[in-house]
Amino acid sequence: MTDIQNSRPFVLMMSEITVDGKLTLFRGASSKILMKYMSHESEILLHTTRAEVDAIMVGSRTIAIDNSFLTVRLVKGKSPLRVIPNSRADISPDANVLSGGVPTLIAVSEKAPVENIRFLEARGAIVRTYGKDKVDLPLLLHSLYEDFGVKRMMIEGGPTLNRQMIKARLIDEIRLVHLPFIVGGDDTPSLVGGDRIESEDEMVRLELKEHYLCGSNLITEYKVL
Numbered sequence: 001m002t003d004i005q006n007s008r009p010f011v012l013m014m015s016e017i018t019v020d021g022k023l024t025l026f027r028g029a030s031s032k033i034l035m036k037y038m039s040h041e042s043e044i045l046l047h048t049t050r051a052e053v054d055a056i057m058v059g060s061r062t063i064a065i066d067n068s069f070l071t072v073r074l075v076k077g078k079s080p081l082r083v084i085p086n087s088r089a090d091i092s093p094d095a096n097v098l099s100g101g102v103p104t105l106i107a108v109s110e111k112a113p114v115e116n117i118r119f120l121e122a123r124g125a126i127v128r129t130y131g132k133d134k135v136d137l138p139l140l141l142h143s144l145y146e147d148f149g150v151k152r153m154m155i156e157g158g159p160t161l162n163r164q165m166i167k168a169r170l171i172d173e174i175r176l177v178h179l180p181f182i183v184g185g186d187d188t189p190s191l192v193g194g195d196r197i198e199s200e201d202e203m204v205r206l207e208l209k210e211h212y213l214c215g216s217n218l219i220t221e222y223k224v225l
């Protein structure tokens, strides 16, 4: 039997984050508002990182809210395969991720209506089914490795997807761009969302590998233990 945990891409989680650990101004707000305040050097780091990976993954709600392109624009280099877990294949046909001349894989579940799948395929997306209800992330990563040749991948959020990726132990490293702001808000999305943990045994332990400045932004890099 194939060990699907071991035949998967190396995964880097990268995020822009406020001092209070938030990813955006308030629930439902686009993170592009915060990203405007990144230093130019950090933007270059983000695009260089995208150019170094074979695939980039974000959740379907980030696509709905941020309407991201997920392409390499600020540096020379090839844009990676864009991967969107979207159980019901219901992202907007106007989503920027379906344009730009870069391949996009929409990972759906068995719950996705056939007409939605056909519609996305007609927009040029590659659509594949992984799992019954929500997208089965370990299966998706195994397929990215085996079927799409993805050896390195980055994930750019949001917190719901980050949580499930961390929970399934599919993240190897974390790179954070710290933005010097506090936004507050009990329900403002933070780096990792989802259910709370019940005890310290469930904390995900990290080891700080690097810290440096990118223009005015502190960057920290962690290994997930």
Ligand SMILES: NC(=O)c1ccc[n+]([C@@H]2O[C@H](COP(=O)([O-])OP(=O)(O)OC[C@H]3O[C@@H](n4cnc5c(N)ncnc54)[C@H](OP(=O)(O)O)[C@@H]3O)[C@@H](O)[C@H]2O)c1
Pocket: 014, 015, 016, 017, 022, 023, 024, 027, 028, 029, 030, 031, 032, 034, 058, 059, 060, 061, 062, 063, 065, 066, 085, 086, 087, 088, 089, 134, 135, 136, 137, 156, 157, 158, 159, 160, 161, 162, 164, 189, 193
């Ligand atoms: N600062 C940053 O770096 C940054 C980066 C990204 C996002 N953000 C912010 O984060 C917010 C959006 O985050 P979010 O937590 O609401 O949504 P999200 O994590 O972007 O997307 C979650 C959605 O992905 C789909 N999905 C499919 N299979 C899944 C699985 N196995 N596990 C988890 N998700 C699965 C689900 O919707 P389906 O029903 O489609 O399956 C789920 O609701 C936005 O405000 C955005 O601006 C910030």
